[in-house]
Amino acid sequence: MKIPEFQKNRFGLFIHFGAYAVNGKSEWLKSHEKMTDEAYQVYIDAFSPEENCMQEWARLAKLAGMKYAVLTTKHHDGFCLFNSKLTDYSTQKTLNRDLVREFVEAFRAEGIKIGFYYSLIDWHHFDFPHYGDLQHPMRTDPKAFEEEPQRDLNRYLDDMHGQIRELLTNYGKIDIMWYDFSYNNPVETGLPNMKGETWRATQLVAMMHDLQTDLIYNNRIGSNGGMLVADPELYAGDFTSPEQLVPPKGMMNEKGELVPWEAAITMNHTWGYTNNPFAYKSSKTLIHALVDAVSKNGNLLLNVGPDARGHFPELAAERLVAIGKWMDQNAASIYDCQAAPVDKPEWGRYTYKPATASQGAKLYAHIYERGVGPLPLAGLEGKLKSATLLSDGTRLNMDRPWNVSKFPNDAFLELPWFDSLPDDSDTVIEFELLDGVNLAE
Structure with a gap:
């Protein structure tokens, strides 16, 4: 999928799914509570989604009028939903299932374009910086401090690039790679800033384009400026990805030129599954978010966090159905549309x-x-x-x-x-x- 098609499609589904669904709180729980791998293993062991659950996801996405979908193939916890030869920390090992393949097959059957989310961060890999890292669960752990000299970031990067190669080789045509995320470490730690060429970004982009010529990817490999600076880096991305808001006037670079963008927004207050039923945005609010994005030349990537059994929460499913009912009658005002060359009306x-x-x-x-x-x-x-x-x-x-x-x-x-x-x-x-x-x- 090239950017013109991406901008015509306008509406996509984001799915945050992984072992963190078992805790029912947050996909960031491991970092927030500074959990060890051993403590987190209870969620890995209990994670067992039902067979064919992704067919229901795809049906609801189609019903809602979504044209593409992005699945978390590996989140920050490092647990892979796909069969990787580079780690046993995956559903292939625990369940003998490649959940990414199940996702691809279910959504392709509904005619929905395929996107892969991949976390550049990995809180399980031994060679990813632990002690002092801004985000790592073991950032203050004395044992991690003792082990830090043994880590070799290049070993991690070899595995990271290798896993991305697997994702772009083993599942047919992939339309979107959605990376997350880059950041600066505190200067006093002596750790590298986790962005740009720390990830071997130029090499990564070349590999992606070599493996998937029509692939597009977001802006989170590099610096926060990304595509918005006057002279963007080679790896600045094909579209920029504001989170949890629709920008007031769309997105423009420092030259005043419009850039492709996609607002990633949750239905509630978390990306992964939560069992709190009181934090959901209404269907009306979500429809307005979609319209608002398109009216400013943007896309909407609307997130659902399935529960540990692989079901969309009832409140999320209800909202997708309601959006679909509206889209059945009004999709012509969304697909292939853009900002109007007239001022925004007060009504x-x-x-x-x-x-x-x-x-x-x-x-x-x-x-x-x-x-x-x-x-x-x-x-x-x-x-x-x-x-x-x-x-x-x-x-x-x-x-x-x-x-x-x-x-x-x-x-x-x-x-x-x-x-x-x-x-x-x-x-x-x-x-x-x-x-x-x-x-x-």
């Missing part, structure tokens, strides 16, 4: 589908608030040909109301609903433009 958002050889440009009004009187469309008088309720094809009256003469540059749409909207989450109106109209001018 909602605009998305825009540029003209093609076979179809004229379309402007989509995403109405969140009904307001009073006709809907104001600032600066659009004399530019709109027709207005249609996207959900059912109803044509709406485009006649200019009698009471708007003092606003000659603004168009107005008479809404037939006086105190409500057909869709409380987001009512979408599709506008055709008059022949010859270019909103960008």
